[in-house]
Amino acid sequence: MKDSQPHLLVMKFGGTLMGDSKAIRHSASLVGRSTAQGVRVVVVVSAMTGVTNQLLRLADAAEQGDIAFANDEIALMRNRHFTAAQELGAAPDSETVREIREMHETLRQAVYGVYLLRELTPRSRDLIVSFGERLSAPLMTLALTQAGIRTHHLTGGQAGILTDDHFGNARPLPSTYQRVRDRLDGLLGAGLTPVVAGFMGETERGAITTLGRGGTDFSAxxxxxxxxxxxxxxxxxxxxxxxxxxxxxxxxxxxxHLSYGEVMELAYFGAKVLHPLAVTPLQEHGIPLRVKSAADPEFAGTLVTAEPTTAEGQSVKAVTAIKGVSIITVSGAGILGVPDVVAELFQVLARENITLLMVSQSSSMSNVSLAIQSVSAVRTVAALQRALGGRQLEVAIQEGVAVLAIVGAGMRGTKGVAARLFGAMATEEINILMISQGSSELNISVAIEGKDVDVATREVHAAFGLDAAVVSGD
Incomplete structure (x- = not known):
């Protein structure tokens, strides 16, 4: 312990662990295991399973004029939250039920505004999608109260998370950390367990923002x-x-065990366990992150710290993949010997907020290939064609691609890692479309046809000796 006070944990619960009253009650019991030992806990919660996607669907429906569908979805959501509250012990006239009712009415009004305008801006989408976490926080508070734990719930903004106005993918401002400390220290000092709605913050003008999919990890x-x-x-x-x-x-x-760098690479290249930026706030203070199983709380799980640990002879720790990728290739005489063309490509990606997974340029400088997620491909091609229209360039797109990456600090300085990766692919006659290795030597990534990615993942996983030992039933 750092001082005479009980030490402090921040516990984050994902959507599955907030999925219904049974799951929420179990999650609350995990908090209780620590508070019973005198540990102070701050709880950060996700929306109930599937609610974020439901909110996105109904917002899109309202923009397209289908207000009946949107209202039906809101009614289903309201019933789901009411049922969970009732099963957790809330009386029909309780503060929790009243709060849930009022939030659903506010949600209905926001969605109706989208319907009237037939316009869904990034700002209004963030407002609508934030209701998932805002509705689950009172349910966790109810479960903790029933377990005898004094608590108080807050939105991300109320907890002090102040962000820029990059709606849909906001980032915390430097002042966030002092604000959070000021707002939560008082609650903790009063013996309360704060429950924070994850995934969201607010701008300096009070507009609700979200931190990107999986952002509850980031909030925590x-x-x-x-x-x-x-x-x-x-x-x-x-x-x-x-x-x-x-x-x-x-x-x-x-x-x-993973290092901060390794877990960021894994998250960036498709592992859905953590938000890609989740560890960045922890790095300055060297605070460990532990990924734990709610089904087996005694199991240590995965510990993430600053320094990597690698077993002797282990160069790679994990194989991960991103499906639904497209490769956009810009080629033609207009790119030869013109360095500002490449700069312009990246400027377009930045303006369109496109995440670039891989990039490669031919040694002749006659073409540049960009690997991006397919959902952004059409928009990216259109933006590139507008920006580069006055040059002698061709923009082509290849669909049905996946990016496979191997990750591990043990690759640094180890000979033959790439050869083993390519050999495993060759065994299954898998064609490699693009290759990339970061200067940090924490990963090597390759683009392959999407239909081959599962076979490739299994083959590469085995090639680096990562398969778990099969325990005999004898």
């Missing part, structure tokens, strides 16, 4: 850094960070 680590927590625990429905997606690789195993 922002709070953890602000309060100088001993650790941040991300409770999941899996054992921790796995060496591959278990749906593609049945022999995937839990990774006991």
């Amino acid at each position: 680590t922002i709070v953890g850094a602000a309060l100088h927590a001993e650790e941040v625990w991300a409770w999941k429905d899996v054992d921790g960070v796995m060496s591959a997606d278990p749906r593609a690789v049945p022999l995937a195993q839990n990774i006991a």
Whole structure:
């Protein structure tokens, strides 16, 4: 412990662990395990399973004029939250039920405004999608209260998370950390367990923002850094960070330890366990992040710290993949020897807020290939054609691609890693479309045809000795 006060944990609960009254009650019991030992806890919650997608669908429907569908979805959502509240012990005239009713009415009005204008701006989308977390926080508060834990819930903005106005993918401002400390220290000092609605913050003018998909992880680590927590625990429905997606690789195993750099690479290249920026607030203070299993709370899970640990002979810790990728190639005489063309390509991507997964340029400088997620491909091509229209250039697109990446600090300075990766692909006659290795030597990524990605992942996982030992039933 850092001082005579009980030490502090920040616990984040994902959508599955907030999915219904049973799941919420179990999540509350995990908080109770620590508070009963005198540990101070701040809880950060996600929306109930599927609610974020439901909110996005109904917002899109309202913009397209289908207000009946939007209202039906709001009614279903209201019933789901009411049912959970009732099962958690809320009386029909309780403050929790009244709060849920009022929030759904505010949501209905916001959606009706979109319908009237037939316009869904990034700002209004953030307002609408934030209701998922805002509705789940009172349910967690109710479950904790029923367990005898004194608590108080807040939105991300009320907790002090102040962001820029990059709606849909906002970033915390430097003043956030002092604000969070000022607002939550008082609650903790009064013996309360704060419950913070994750995924969201607010601008200096009070407009609600969201931190990007998976942003509740980010909320938790922002709070953890602000309060100088001993650790941040991300409770999941899996054992921790796995060496591959278990749906593609049945022999995937839990990774006991990762560095901040390794987990960021994994998250960026498709591992859905954490938000790609989740560890960044923790780095300055060296605060550990632990990914833990709600089904097996005694299991250590995955510990994420500043320094990597690598077993002897282990160069790669995990294989991950991003599906639904497109490769956009810009080529033609207009690109030869004209360095500002490449600069202009990146400026277009920045303006359109396009995440670039991989980039390669031919040695002759006659073409540049960009790997991006397919959902952004058409918009990207249109933007490039507008920006580069006056030059002798051709913009082509290749659909149905996936990016596979191997990650591990042990690759640094180790010979033959790339050869083993390519050899595993060659065994299955998988064609490689693009190759990229970061200067940090934490990853090597390749673009391949999407239809081959699961086979490739299994083959590469086995080639680097990551398959879990099969235990005999004898």
